[in-house]
Amino acid sequence: MKRVALALCLWVAPVWAVQPDEVLDDPLLEERARALSDGLRCPVCRNESIDESNAGISRDLRILLRERLVAGDTDAEALQFLVDRYGDYILLNPKVEGANILLWLAAPLMLILAGGVAFVTVRGRSSAPAPEQLSEAEQRKLDDILKS
Template sequence: MRWLALTLCLLAAPLAAVQPDEVLDDPALEARARDLSDGLRCPVCRNESIDESNAAISRDLRLLLRERLVAGDTDEQALQYLVDRYGDYILLNPKVEGANILLWLAAPIMLILAGGVAFVTIRGRSGAPAPDDLSEDEQERLDKIMRG
């Protein structure tokens, strides 16, 4: 019985939060709206698309997107309208241009720098010479320890 409940929960997880009163009558426009809203981020839920989110602002964004499409906007115009209003943050996959280039390149640059620091650190430790300035007593003790 637990497996059935778990399976049903997992199957219900990806359901969209789009309400029946939001769905457009024209199937082609609705399909366009679903494709576009799948790439738009909910400002409240962070990494959920507006289709997956139940937040009130996501509902408003879904309705606004559909209004723009019904008004005759192309996909690019509708997305640009939302980006102009909410900024690049609204896009789940922001464009690689302008200030976003720094964000896209920051992780690989930090990984390379960390790898370089680790390489230099490890390399420096392995090449460190053993101290040669042992006294005769210390050298005898060391030899005794090494022989067992």
């Protein structure tokens, strides 16, 4: 029963939060709005697009985006309007420019650094000197201790 419930939850998961009263009459404009809102981050839900989020601010952003498209804005103008208002944080995939370059490069640099540390650590262990052999007297004494 639990597996069926889990499968049902995973099947229903991609349902969008867009309400019927938000949908535009023009299918081309609606398609543009969906494509744009899929790349916009909900300010409340973090890594969820405004299309997927049920937060009130996401609803407001979806409506605002559709209003801009109906007013005649191009996709770039509508996105720029939202970026000017909310900053680059609103974009799920921020532009690679300015301070964002540091964020884009941080993950690969950390991966390279971790790989270097792992390499040096493993290399250091393999080049450690071999333990000295016990003398015959030490080996006999050890054997006597282990027997008793």
